[in-house]
Amino acid sequence: MRIAVVLVLSVLAAAGTSLLLDLRNGPAEAAQPVLDPGGARDAEISALRAELAQLRAELDAAQARPTKVVGTTSREEVLDIAAAVRAVLAEEGLLGAEGAAVRAALAEGESAEDLTVDDLLAMLNAEDLSDVQWSSIWNKAKEAGLTDALIAHFEEQAAENPNDADAQAQLGFAYIAKIQQVTDGPLKGQLGMQADKAFDRALEVDPNHWDARFTKALSYSFWPAFTGKPAQAVTQLEILVERQANLPRDPKHAQTYLMLGNLYQQQGRMEEAQQAWANGAAIFPDNAELAAQVAASQQQD
Numbered sequence: 001m002r003i004a005v006v007l008v009l010s011v012l013a014a015a016g017t018s019l020l021l022d023l024r025n026g027p028a029e030a031a032q033p034v035l036d037p038g039g040a041r042d043a044e045i046s047a048l049r050a051e052l053a054q055l056r057a058e059l060d061a062a063q064a065r066p067t068k069v070v071g072t073t074s075r076e077e078v079l080d081i082a083a084a085v086r087a088v089l090a091e092e093g094l095l096g097a098e099g100a101a102v103r104a105a106l107a108e109g110e111s112a113e114d115l116t117v118d119d120l121l122a123m124l125n126a127e128d129l130s131d132v133q134w135s136s137i138w139n140k141a142k143e144a145g146l147t148d149a150l151i152a153h154f155e156e157q158a159a160e161n162p163n164d165a166d167a168q169a170q171l172g173f174a175y176i177a178k179i180q181q182v183t184d185g186p187l188k189g190q191l192g193m194q195a196d197k198a199f200d201r202a203l204e205v206d207p208n209h210w211d212a213r214f215t216k217a218l219s220y221s222f223w224p225a226f227t228g229k230p231a232q233a234v235t236q237l238e239i240l241v242e243r244q245a246n247l248p249r250d251p252k253h254a255q256t257y258l259m260l261g262n263l264y265q266q267q268g269r270m271e272e273a274q275q276a277w278a279n280g281a282a283i284f285p286d287n288a289e290l291a292a293q294v295a296a297s298q299q300q301d
Contacts, residue, residue, distance in 0.1 A: 115140055117149050138177040147178055165206035172198035213240050234263050254284035
């Protein structure tokens with residue numbers, strides 16, 4: 001399963017320490033789906049969407065009235081149309097921006113009690129989820145009481161596919177989603193350590209797995225200095241700089257340079273910090289955060 005690179009701010013506590021973890025730096029560029037130029041299936045999708053919108057409007061109006069009005073549409077019928085839209089999208093393989101937009105709209109229109117684990121998995125498997133959509137899906141899971149069921153699914157997938165780095169990383173993301181939903185306490189620490197182990201397994205399978213290594217480094221950066229974790233975060237980022245140089249360039253890779261420079265700065269290694277930011281800005285000249293750090297450091301000279 002391909003991981004939808006997801007950035008979400010989470011409060012992590014591992015061994016009693018609060019960790020702030022940012023998983024994604026915004027949605028990756030996704031290829032736009034291309035429909036049959038003949039237009040038959042395109043027209044079918046458009047018709048289904050229009051019908052769904054009309055039915056939703058009728059349902060809202062009916063629910064606002066105290067008595068049932070002949071000719072209005074039940075929620076079950078609306079969900080049947082929603083299922084039909086999903087079926088067409090699945091058949092056509094529309095898992096890009098268009099498909100995700102429809103799925104997100106459907107999720108917003110459904111109450112949590114209407115969702116199943118399969119519904120939530122279908123939405124989480126989209127390749128272009130935004131931060132807000134990813135968090136919204138997990139919030140829906142919490143409302144429906146399905147968070148643990150989702151985690152169980154990812155645990156099963158990771159166990160059945162030990163050599164699939166994405167499956168291991170997805171499990172780590174699932175643990176982090178649960179961390180967002182629980183109150184401070186030992187459980188957060190346990191989940192944080194479980195997530196860290198999942199990312200370790202992903203890196204054992206694929207040392208070039210960007211999301212797993214970046215997430216691991218970022219979580220370590222929020223530990224107290226006496227634990228030695230911030231130093232390990234620097235090591236992980238230095239490794240990531242080397243490895244991502246051999247990967248197809250991705251805008252999210254700019255975050256490695258930004259974070260590495262920031263950690264150098266926190267540790268009083270200003271020269272190395274400036275070099276990290278400058279190196280990143282040279283490769284990613286459009287990254288505003290790197291440009292700002294370079295400019296600020298030059299003013300301090």
